Amino acid sequence: MPWNFNSNTPIYIQIIEQIKLSIAVGEYKAGDKLLSVRELAAEAEVNPNTMQKALSELERDGLLYTQRTSGRFITSDTGKISALRKQLANEQVENFILKMQMLGYSSEEAAEMLKNH
Amino acid sequence: MPWNFNSNTPIYIQIIEQIKLSIAVGEYKAGDKLLSVRELAAEAEVNPNTMQKALSELERDGLLYTQRTSGRFITSDTGKISALRKQLANEQVENFILKMQMLGYSSEEAAEMLKNH
DNA sequence: ATCATTGTATTATGTGAATAGTACAAGCGG
C-alpha cells in the first residue's frame, strides 16, 4: 500500500479512510490477519500510537476485531463489507451532487460534465 | 452567510474554501467591498488572526486585493471569477471519478448512480 | 486637525495531533 498523506487532515483520520477503502474493495479480505500495529506503523512511516488510534476506531466500527495477543483481523461479516462499499459510494455521490449544486450546476449539468469527463 | 465549520480541517482552510465558493457563484461580486477583518471574524465567530490568515492567502491567489486603510475588495477580473467556478467544478468532477474508481465503479456505473441519485 | 477605522504585526497562552521512548500482561512456539 502507498500510504500517502496530505497535511490538512489528521493522519489517523486518513489512515482510517484508507483502510476502510481497502476493506471495501477487497484488498483486505474478510477474516484476513492484519500486520501488527508496529509493522503497519513502520510501513506507513507513522508513530505506532497514531496507527493504534486509527485501528481502535475501526474496531469500534466493527470492521476489525482483536484477539488479545495474537493480532487483529478483518471482520468476517461479508455483508458488513459490501454494505460499507455501497455506503462509501453513496457518500461520494451525495457529496458530488451537493458540491455541484453549491457551484450552481443542476444534476443534469453535472451528469453532462461527467460524460465529457 | 452561515459559516459552518467541522473539526477535521483547519478553520482558516475552511474559510478560504467558503469564500472561494461565494466568489465563484457570485454571492460576492467583482469589485465588492468585503467587511473588515474584525467584522468578518466576529460574524464567523473566529479570531481576527485566523480570518486574516485566510484572507491573506486568498489575496495571494489574486481573488482579493487590499487598499491599505480602506478595506479589502473582490477582484474586478470577471474572467478570473468564471475561471474559478469552472476550476472548482472540474475539481469536483475529477475527484468524484477518482474516488468512484477507487471504490471499483466504472465511469458508466458512477453516472448510473447519479441518475438514480 | 481629530478621530475612528482600515490592515497588519507581535507576544503569550491553550489545545490537539503526532512523535519518542518505555513498560507490561497475555499467549503462542520452541
Added chain:
DNA sequence: CCGCTTGTACTATTCACATAATACAATGAT
C-alpha cells in the same frame, strides 16, 4: 519453562492551529 510477539498504556516533548490582548501606521470622514 522461556522468550518473542501481540495489543495496550503511559509520560514527555514538539508543532501547528487557534485564541487573546495589544499596538501601530495610514487614511477617510467629520
